[in-house]
Amino acid sequence: MITNDYMMAALGGALIGISAVLLLWLNGRIAGISGIINGAFSRTAGEAGWRIAFIVGLLAGGLLFQLFADQPLITRSNYPLPLTIGAGLLVGFGTRMGSGCTSGHGICGISRLSPRSIVATMLFVGVGMLVATTLQGFLK
Amino acid sequence: MSVAKPLTSLLAGIIFGLGLAISGLANPDKVLQFLTLNSDWSPALLFTMGAGIVVTFFGYKWVLQRGPVLAEAFSLPTNTRLDPQLLTGAGIFGIGWGLAGFCPGPALVGLTSGMIEPVIFVIALIAGSQLRKITA
Numbered sequence: 001m002i003t004n005d006y007m008m009a010a011l012g013g014a015l016i017g018i019s020a021v022l023l024l025w026l027n028g029r030i031a032g033i034s035g036i037i038n039g040a041f042s043r044t045a046g047e048a049g050w051r052i053a054f055i056v057g058l059l060a061g062g063l064l065f066q067l068f069a070d071q072p073l074i075t076r077s078n079y080p081l082p083l084t085i086g087a088g089l090l091v092g093f094g095t096r097m098g099s100g101c102t103s104g105h106g107i108c109g110i111s112r113l114s115p116r117s118i119v120a121t122m123l124f125v126g127v128g129m130l131v132a133t134t135l136q137g138f139l140k
Numbered sequence: 141m142s143v144a145k146p147l148t149s150l151l152a153g154i155i156f157g158l159g160l161a162i163s164g165l166a167n168p169d170k171v172l173q174f175l176t177l178n179s180d181w182s183p184a185l186l187f188t189m190g191a192g193i194v195v196t197f198f199g200y201k202w203v204l205q206r207g208p209v210l211a212e213a214f215s216l217p218t219n220t221r222l223d224p225q226l227l228t229g230a231g232i233f234g235i236g237w238g239l240a241g242f243c244p245g246p247a248l249v250g251l252t253s254g255m256i257e258p259v260i261f262v263i264a265l266i267a268g269s270q271l272r273k274i275t276a
Contacts, residue, residue, distance in 0.1 A: 005164070006187050012163020013188035017195025019156035021203060026148040028208030028215050031156060033245035038269055053146035055248060057153020062252035064154070065161035073161060073253040075169045083239050084257055088247075088264025089271070090236030095244060096272040098229020099217070102243040103156075105230070106189060111196035112216075119222055120230035125175075127234025132175035135239060 020108050023054075032104020033058075034095035080139075098124075144210050157249050163188040166249040168241030175238050236268075 020031040027050060040051040066073055095101040098120055100109060105124075109117020164170040165188055174185035208214055237243050242250070242261050250258030 005182070005184055009163045009165075009184040009187035010191040012159045012161070012165065013191030013193075014195050015155050015159030015162065016188070017159075017192040017199060019152045019159060020192070020196045021199030022155065023149065023152040024200060024208070024214065025203040025206070026152075026209045027145055028211030028213060029149075030216065031152065033243075033248065034269070037244055037248070037266070038273075050145045050149040053149040054153035054156075057150040057155075058157035058160075058245065058248050059252050060150075061154045061157020061159075062161055062166065062249035065158055066252065069161070073166050074250055074255055074258070075167055077255065077257070079168075079240065079257055081260070084242075084260050085264045087236040087240035087242060088261040089268035090232050090239065091243060091247075091261075092236075092265035092268025092270075093272045094229045094232030094234070094236055094268075096229070096269045097276070098226050098231075098233055099219070101233060101245070102237075103245050107192045107196055108200075109217075111193050111200050114217070114220075116217075116220065116222060116226055120226055123227060123230040124234035124237060127231050128175045128238035129177055131235050131238025132172055132241070133177045133238075136172065136176040136178070 016103070016107060017111075020103075020111070024108075030104060030108045032100050032108060034092075034101040035099070035104055038096060083135075094124075148210065156245070159192075160246050160249045166246040168246070168250075171237075171241035171243075171246070175241065 023029050023031045029050065036051045036054055039047050040055060042048045062073060100117065100120060105117040105120040110121060160166045164184060170182065170184060173180055173182040240261065244265060247258050247261045247265060251262060
């Protein structure tokens with residue numbers, strides 16, 4: 001049901017927000033996933049531990065969902081391999097260069113009214129739409 | 141204290157992962173349904189971002205007037221410049237996001253799906269990030 005889809009989308013978004021607020025309130029940190037992944041490899045004391053714990057939590061959340069939900073997490077298979085690899089490389093490169101992704105800029109940064117995050121989010125959503133719209137036209 | 145921070149991070153991670161899964165954002169099909177402007181277009185992702193921003197906006201306001209419970213100070217970004225790195229990086233990220241419909245958080249959550257695609261994506265993502273680190 002379509003209405004239900006939107007309700008779940010908003011509920012999920014609210015949970016993401018609650019998580020971001022908890023992380024800043026308790027640990028003083030921004031819930032930006034690309035930064036958390038990069039920092040998880042840090043050898044500086046106190047930098048890696050909480051990030052690894054957060055990533056473990058993300059995975060646990062995914063498993064919990066699949067335990068109780070009646071729908072699969074991902075509904076596609078056989079997506080063209082070169083696209084997946086190319087996309088991963090670009091997302092990894094771009095999020096490090098641009099200091100953030102959908103969570104760090106799109107949720108946390110916009111909520112702090114950071115001009116950098118507002119511009120970055122408009123850019124990656126706009127470019128993402130342009131690329132997806134062009135590509136999906138060819139794939140279909 | 142040394143155990144408290146990882147534990148609270150773990151809790152925040154669980155809630156974040158549940159949020160991504162419940163919202164549908166962990167499913168690249170649904171993300172592409174938002175990014176692809178055609179007759180199948182779905183605004184669902186706007187509801188996720190909108191709800192996330194509303195909760196975070198007011199929550200952050202409340203938190204920033206107090207202080208972090210387990211840390212000495214907030215770790216907030218200090219750079220305020222719209223520099224070329226930000227603009228180019230966000231553009232490159234947008235290309236990658238539009239190609240497959242995965243961004244970092246959903247890809248990590250997708251690792252639990254038992255499918256191979258998120259695994260390949262996350263390996264490529266780490267490689268791409270390292271590439272930027274050594275070439276920057």
